[in-house]
Amino acid sequence: MSLTFGVVTFPGSNCDVDAWHAVIDVLGERAVSLWHADHDLQGADVVILPGGFSYGDALRAGAIARFSPIMREVIAHAERGAPVVGFCNGFQVLCEAHLLPGALMRNASSKFVCDWVHLRVDGTNAPIFLDAYAPGQLLRIPIAHGEGRFVADEATLDQLEGEGRVAFRYVDAAGHATDDANPNGAARNIAGITNAAGNVLGMMPHPERAVEPLLGSADGLPLFQSLLARVGA
Amino acid sequence: MPRFSVSIHIVPRKGLLDPQGKAVADALHALGFATVADARIGRHIVLEVDGESAEAARAQATAMCDKLLANPVTEDYEIAAVAGG
Numbered sequence: 464m465s466l467t468f469g470v471v472t473f474p475g476s477n478c479d480v481d482a483w484h485a486v487i488d489v490l491g492e493r494a495v496s497l498w499h500a501d502h503d504l505q506g507a508d509v510v511i512l513p514g515g516f517s518y519g520d521a522l523r524a525g526a527i528a529r530f531s532p533i534m535r536e537v538i539a540h541a542e543r544g545a546p547v548v549g550f551c552n553g554f555q556v557l558c559e560a561h562l563l564p565g566a567l568m569r570n571a572s573s574k575f576v577c578d579w580v581h582l583r584v585d586g587t588n589a590p591i592f593l594d595a596y597a598p599g600q601l602l603r604i605p606i607a608h609g610e611g612r613f614v615a616d617e618a619t620l621d622q623l624e625g626e627g628r629v630a631f632r633y634v635d636a637a638g639h640a641t642d643d644a645n646p647n648g649a650a651r652n653i654a655g656i657t658n659a660a661g662n663v664l665g666m667m668p669h670p671e672r673a674v675e676p677l678l679g680s681a682d683g684l685p686l687f688q689s690l691l692a693r694v695g696a
Numbered sequence: 697m698p699r700f701s702v703s704i705h706i707v708p709r710k711g712l713l714d715p716q717g718k719a720v721a722d723a724l725h726a727l728g729f730a731t732v733a734d735a736r737i738g739r740h741i742v743l744e745v746d747g748e749s750a751e752a753a754r755a756q757a758t759a760m761c762d763k764l765l766a767n768p769v770t771e772d773y774e775i776a777a778v779a780g781g
Contacts, residue, residue, distance in 0.1 A: 566769040
């Protein structure tokens with residue numbers, strides 16, 4: 464079984480190396496580096512849009528990156544049903560690109576939050592990302608963002624919930640989605656969502672920074688292992 | 697082709713929490729401006745646009761707002777003024 468990950472670097476991306484480390488050093492798979500101005504995915508099976516501050520967050524986080532040349536290929540990849548995952552700024556780019564619904568707004572506290580959070584695995588429509596987790600499993604994953612408050616209209620939120628597309632929710636250590644456990648004021652404590660087909664995942668937390676005990680948690684690794692098991696050939 | 701100065705206002709949609717606006721409203725209250733019921737903070741964009749007419753420049757700016765300048769999920773925009781030509 465083997466899998467090639469394409470890690471996109473936009474000007475201002477700063478978690479591309481973390482994703483690279485997770486894929487190559489920990490998962491033991493192949494990664495190719497995709498520059499924002501590139502026009503092909505170099506055979507990548509899975510595309511990762513990493514965290515950071517693409518284009519300095521000019522206008523809105525992710526708004527300019529969404530029109531990068533490489534994004535034309537990423538959108539086509541997603542529309543073919545192939546896996547695309549965005550962490551942090553990558554989630555913002557996916558929303559701006561309309562591959563995922565909703566938007567990420569400034570944290571309700573106005574503060575940049577850099578911390579560890581508990582997440583609960585709530586998604587049911589995207590086994591390619593979630594298969595190696597137990598339903599309702601609690602994870603410890605870091606966050607680092609100033610604009611992570613997920614918003615969408617009520618109908619969209621109901622649809623996401625109804626279709627099992629809330630992949631991860633911010634919860635307390637006991638697994639309850641309380642206001643206190645919500646680090647940014649996200650609607651319904653939503654930390655990550657998937658598209659209707661289950662092949663696009665966006666999340667504000669950083670599973671790629673939680674892939675081995677040395678980093679404080681390995682709870683992010685099963686996400687990569689799910690991809691390897693379900694997509695790897 | 698004449699050049700127009702197009703002024704665009706973009707604000708967070710009413711009903712969505714705007715932490716920056718809330719901080720400013722709280723500060724204004726603290727300064728005694730009790731009449732302030734709400735504050736929302738957005739951006740003001742001024743574009744210099746070449747076009748056949750003011751209407752054409754406005755239509756261009758509207759297309760730019762729909763495609764890039766405003767996020768339809770969270771923001772409302774208004775072409776506030778088209779000047780020059």
